[in-house]
Amino acid sequence: MYKLVIVDDEYLVRKGLSETIDWNLFGITVAATAADGEEGLLVIEREKPDIVITDMCMPGMNGVGLIEQITARGYDCAVVVLSGYSDFEYVKATLENGIHAYLLKPVENEQIVKTVITELKKLEEERSNKQYYTQLEAELPTIHRKLIYDLLLGNFNDARTLTEKFRICKLNVPQNGCFIYATANGVEEGESEGIQQLYKFMLEYNFSDDLPVCSMQLYDKFISFFTEQTNIEKIFAQCSKMIAEFEKKSSAVVAVAISGPYQDLHEISACYHTAKQTVKNRLLRVVNCVLTPQDSGGGVHAIVRSAIDYICAHYAEDITIKSCAAALYVSDSHLMHLFKGNLGKTFNEYLTEYRVLQAKKLLRSGKMRVYEVAEAVGYSDVKYFGQVFRKYTGCMPSEYAGGED
Numbered sequence: 001m002y003k004l005v006i007v008d009d010e011y012l013v014r015k016g017l018s019e020t021i022d023w024n025l026f027g028i029t030v031a032a033t034a035a036d037g038e039e040g041l042l043v044i045e046r047e048k049p050d051i052v053i054t055d056m057c058m059p060g061m062n063g064v065g066l067i068e069q070i071t072a073r074g075y076d077c078a079v080v081v082l083s084g085y086s087d088f089e090y091v092k093a094t095l096e097n098g099i100h101a102y103l104l105k106p107v108e109n110e111q112i113v114k115t116v117i118t119e120l121k122k123l124e125e126e127r128s129n130k131q132y133y134t135q136l137e138a139e140l141p142t143i144h145r146k147l148i149y150d151l152l153l154g155n156f157n158d159a160r161t162l163t164e165k166f167r168i169c170k171l172n173v174p175q176n177g178c179f180i181y182a183t184a185n186g187v188e189e190g191e192s193e194g195i196q197q198l199y200k201f202m203l204e205y206n207f208s209d210d211l212p213v214c215s216m217q218l219y220d221k222f223i224s225f226f227t228e229q230t231n232i233e234k235i236f237a238q239c240s241k242m243i244a245e246f247e248k249k250s251s252a253v254v255a256v257a258i259s260g261p262y263q264d265l266h267e268i269s270a271c272y273h274t275a276k277q278t279v280k281n282r283l284l285r286v287v288n289c290v291l292t293p294q295d296s297g298g299g300v301h302a303i304v305r306s307a308i309d310y311i312c313a314h315y316a317e318d319i320t321i322k323s324c325a326a327a328l329y330v331s332d333s334h335l336m337h338l339f340k341g342n343l344g345k346t347f348n349e350y351l352t353e354y355r356v357l358q359a360k361k362l363l364r365s366g367k368m369r370v371y372e373v374a375e376a377v378g379y380s381d382v383k384y385f386g387q388v389f390r391k392y393t394g395c396m397p398s399e400y401a402g403g404e405d
Contacts, residue, residue, distance in 0.1 A: 001024075001027055001028065001029045002027055002028045002029070002049075002050040002051060002120055003028075003029060003031040003047055003048070003049040003050050003051075004023060004028050004029065004030050004031060004049055004050070004051050004052075004053065004116070005030075005031055005032050005033070005034065005040065005043055005044055005047055005049040005051075005052045005053075006018060006030065006032075006033045006034070006052075006053050006054075007033070007034045007035075007036070007037065007039075007040035007043075007052065007053070007054040007055060007058070007063075007066065008033075008035070008053075008054070008055040008058070008082070009035050009036055009055060009057075009058040009059060010055070011035075013055070014033045014035070017053060017112070018030045018033060020109060021109050021112065021113060026113060026116075026117060028051075028116070028120075031043075031047040031049055032046075032047050032049075035058075036058045036059055036060045036061060037054075037058055037060060037061025037062055037063065037065050037066035037069075038060050038061045040052070040054065040061075040066050041061065041066060041069050041070075044070065044075060044077070045073075045075075048075070048076075048077075049077050050076075050077055050078065050120060050123060051077055051078045051079070051080065051116055051119060051120055051123070052070070052077055052078070052079045052080070053079075053080045053082055053112070053116070054066055054067070054079060054080070054081060054082065055081075055082060055083055056081055056082075056083035057083065057084075063081060063083065067079055067081075076123075076127070077123070078101075078119040078120060078122065078123040079101070079119075080101040080102075080103065080112075080115055080116060080119055081101065081102045081103065082103050082105060082107065082112070083102075083103075083104065083105060084104065084105040084106075101115050101118070101119050103115060140169060140170070143169055144169060144171050144215070144217065145217050145218075145219070147162075147165060147166065147169065147171060148171075148173070148215060148217045148224060149217075149219070151173065151265065151268055151269070152224065152268065152269060152272040153269060153272075154266070154268075154269030156265075159264065159265045159266060162265060163175075163265070171215055172214045172215055173214060173215050173226055173265070174214055174226055174227070174228040175264070175265065176228070176230070176261065176262065176263055176264075177214070177226050177227050177228045177229065177230060177260065177261060177262065178226070178227050178229060178230055178232070178235055178258060178259065178260035178261050178262070178271075179224070179225075179226055179258075179259045179260050179262065179268055179271040179272060179275060180224070180225050180226070180227065180235070180239065180256060180257070180258055180259070180275070181222055181223075181224055181256070181257045181259065181272065181275035181276060181278075181279060182198060182202070182222060182223040182224075182225075182254065182255070182256045182257075183195065183221060183222045183223070183254070183255055183279060184197070184198040184250075184252040184253060184254045184255075185252060185253055192220070193252075194250070194252030194253070195218070195220075195221065195222070195223065195252075196218075197249075197250045197252055198223060198246065198250070198252060198254060199216075199218040199223050201245075201246050201249065201250070202216060202223065202225075202242065203216065205242055205245065205246075207238055207242070208238060210229060210231075210234045210235075210237070210238055211227055211229055211234065211235055211238035211239075212227055212228050212229060213225050213226075213227055214226040214227060214228065222276070224272070226268075230260065230261040232258060232261075232292055232293065235258050236258060236290055236292055239256045239258065239290045240290050243256065243288045243290060244394075246288075247288060247360075247392065247393055248393050248394055248395060248400070250360075251357060251360045251361040251364055253288060253357065254288045254289075255279045255288070255289050255290075255291065256289070256290045256291065257274075257275035257276070257278045257279045257290075257291040258275070258290070258291065258292050258293065259271035259272070259274045259275035259278070259293060260293070274293070275291075278291050279291065288353070289343075301338050301342050303328060303330060303334075303335065303338055304335075304338050304339055304342045304343065306328050307324050307328060307335060307338075307339065307347070308350075310324045310327055310328065311324070311350065311351050311354055312354070315351060315354055315355050315358065315377060315378055316375075316376060316377060316378045317378060318378065319351070319378075321335060321336060321339075321347040321348065324347065335347065352388060352392070353392065355377040355378055355379070355388075356377075356388065356389055356392045356393065358376075358377045359373050359374075359376075359377045359385075359389060359397065360393070360400065362376060362377070363397055363400050364400075370382060370385075370386070370397045370398055373385075373397065374386075374397075385397070
């Protein structure tokens with residue numbers, strides 16, 4: 001049964017509308033009546049009717065005021081205005097508040113019933129549409145992830161049809177731009193937590209206008225997003241800045257691969273596979289890095305990989321490039337050249353980054369004091385350790401740990 005509320009300052013009108021029409025025949029019950037707008041608003045709030053019949057000219061809050069309050073408060077009901085006033089301003093006021101049924105007194109009961117039924121049908125249609133769009137909004141994240149993943153894998157034939165799907169689902173994928181692939185690991189609880197931390201951080205991070213981010217999506221092992229920016233240097237700078245900020249909050253190791261520019265949606269799949277392979281080839285899972293298209297050719301030299309293994313095993317000791325080169329039976333100049341050429345950074349830079357990463361993990365655990373952490377990662381001078389840590393993270397070790405030295 002639909003619920004009806006009648007608001008009119010004339011008692012006989014309220015009584016007539018309530019009793020001379022057999023509303024039950026139409027699946028409607030009169031829930032309450034009210035003598036003015038203020039009383040009507042209280043009744044509407046209490047009864048939550050499906051439809052309201054209201055007079056326009058009433059003492060206190062008139063029909064216009066009542067309709068404005070119904071609209072402002074978002075009550076889910078239809079309104080039929082029944083008035084003896086044909087003044088245009090009243091009509092205009094009702095139309096501006098979304099009221100489409102305006103009947104002038106005197107009016108036959110048959111016409112009132114017909115109008116009420118018509119408005120109830122409109123109300124049901126609106127409710128059905130709201131329910132559909134509410135359900136669609138709830139499903140949009142899943143739809144977005146599926147559409148983007150199909151795009152990355154090239155699972156489509158018609159770019160025009162895909163673009164239309166993007167438009168309907170409010171998914172912004174630039175026709176021309178660059179693709180960015182990001183992944184993370186290295187957190188004690190597991191790789192999944194690292195990628196979750198990175199995704200949450202990236203969602204909240206305020207990228208500059210140089211890197212407009214479109215359609216960021218989280219998958220099991222990576223994060224993908226697009227940008228209309230095609231200047232690789234600007235993208236590199238912004239991604240590097242983002243990673244530097246992330247380092248202050250997490251011990252996860254991050255790799256970001258930039259791929260493109262692409263000129264067509266069909267080229268995105270190749271960008272995705274290139275970026276994925278670039279990360280696989282170049283990420284040594286110990287320090288953060290941003291990779292560009294020029295980094296996609298081939299993997300890391302075996303000697304450099306051995307040097308990385310040496311760093312991971314001996315970072316807590318007083319090691320140098322000379323000691324590492326000696327252990328690998330190569331010259332330190334050759335190792336220096338390979339290291340810089342393969343990773344874009346020196347041996348000492350890499351060693352320091354790895355030590356800071358390990359220090360962050362130990363500090364976050366809360367099990368060691370700062371001087372103990374310094375010794376554990378290869379620094380005998382705690383003051384120097386603090387200077388190095390601050391240079392890479394922007395804060396002192398004690399601040400990062402949230403405790404005292």
